[in-house]
Amino acid sequence: MKEIKFKGKFVVKANIVLKTGLHIGTEESMEIGGIDNPVIKDATGKPFIPGSSLKGKLRSLMEYFHEKIEPEKMVFTVKNSIRIHMCDDEKCPVCNLFGRNHGSHEFVGGGKVEFKNLMPTRLIVRDAFLDENSITEEMKENLTVNYTEVKPENTLDRITSAANPRSNERVPAGVAFNSEFIVNVYEGDGVKYLKELLTAFRLLEDDYLGGSGSRGYGKVKFENIVIEYRDKKFYEQESEAKILNVDLNNLNWEEIEKNLKIGD
Numbered sequence: 001m002k003e004i005k006f007k008g009k010f011v012v013k014a015n016i017v018l019k020t021g022l023h024i025g026t027e028e029s030m031e032i033g034g035i036d037n038p039v040i041k042d043a044t045g046k047p048f049i050p051g052s053s054l055k056g057k058l059r060s061l062m063e064y065f066h067e068k069i070e071p072e073k074m075v076f077t078v079k080n081s082i083r084i085h086m087c088d089d090e091k092c093p094v095c096n097l098f099g100r101n102h103g104s105h106e107f108v109g110g111g112k113v114e115f116k117n118l119m120p121t122r123l124i125v126r127d128a129f130l131d132e133n134s135i136t137e138e139m140k141e142n143l144t145v146n147y148t149e150v151k152p153e154n155t156l157d158r159i160t161s162a163a164n165p166r167s168n169e170r171v172p173a174g175v176a177f178n179s180e181f182i183v184n185v186y187e188g189d190g191v192k193y194l195k196e197l198l199t200a201f202r203l204l205e206d207d208y209l210g211g212s213g214s215r216g217y218g219k220v221k222f223e224n225i226v227i228e229y230r231d232k233k234f235y236e237q238e239s240e241a242k243i244l245n246v247d248l249n250n251l252n253w254e255e256i257e258k259n260l261k262i263g264d
Helices: 049-064 093-098 137-142 191-207 252-258
Strands: 004-019 074-078 080-084 104-106 113-114 123-125 127-133 148-155 163-171 176-186 218-229 241-245
Touching: 004 191, 049 080, 049 093, 049 123, 049 191, 074 104, 093 191, 176 191, 176 218, 191 218, 218 252, 241 252
Parallel strands: none
Antiparallel strands: 004 176, 004 218, 074 080, 104 113, 123 176, 127 176, 148 163, 218 241
16 A cells, blocks of 8 residues: 555535435335335434435446446445445546445455555545525425425336325425535545546436436536635644635636645
């Protein structure tokens, strides 16, 4: 493992705005007559987006983007039930941003591997919490419960045409969540992994978050993106953070690097 020199952190904040209803479920059991598929909520009863769900979706999109989906070379994780890309390539943009686990791993195609190019995970994804100001009075009048709507659906038997009704709880379109992402910067990184993260944002906007995406759920947009670069001197209270507002559809990386004053 090569020497790692800490240079600073990018703190990226954004509003995740729902363009269609969002369903991120929970294993919580419901009473008879209740909602079949409730959304996950925090201790105050408000829906939120778990950082683990957001990070997992972004990683999956980047695995496809960088053509890392080789079924026989993927590894098992989560008690041998989930397959993901993980490799020992020290230049792998996916593993270097999202992390690779230490220890021995089993390839889907057979055989074991133990990764040697280990380093701290660059990306930290916080839980994204509800922006209550995004819920208008008009929306409140049409919500089934305090912060969500219930969407009735049917599954039809292809032979008998019998309907199997169910109800899905969703956070409605128009609601926003406050998100925060941290990208650790090591010597030589520059804006490389910040660029990877914003690429993942753009991919997610054209995909979906949560469940039932192929049926219209989970379209999101990142708005009001603010990037703050805190170099090593910032934590020693010898410098100020550099702050920049960006638009995902108009990214000029030469200007971004110049304005954030990123040095090797």
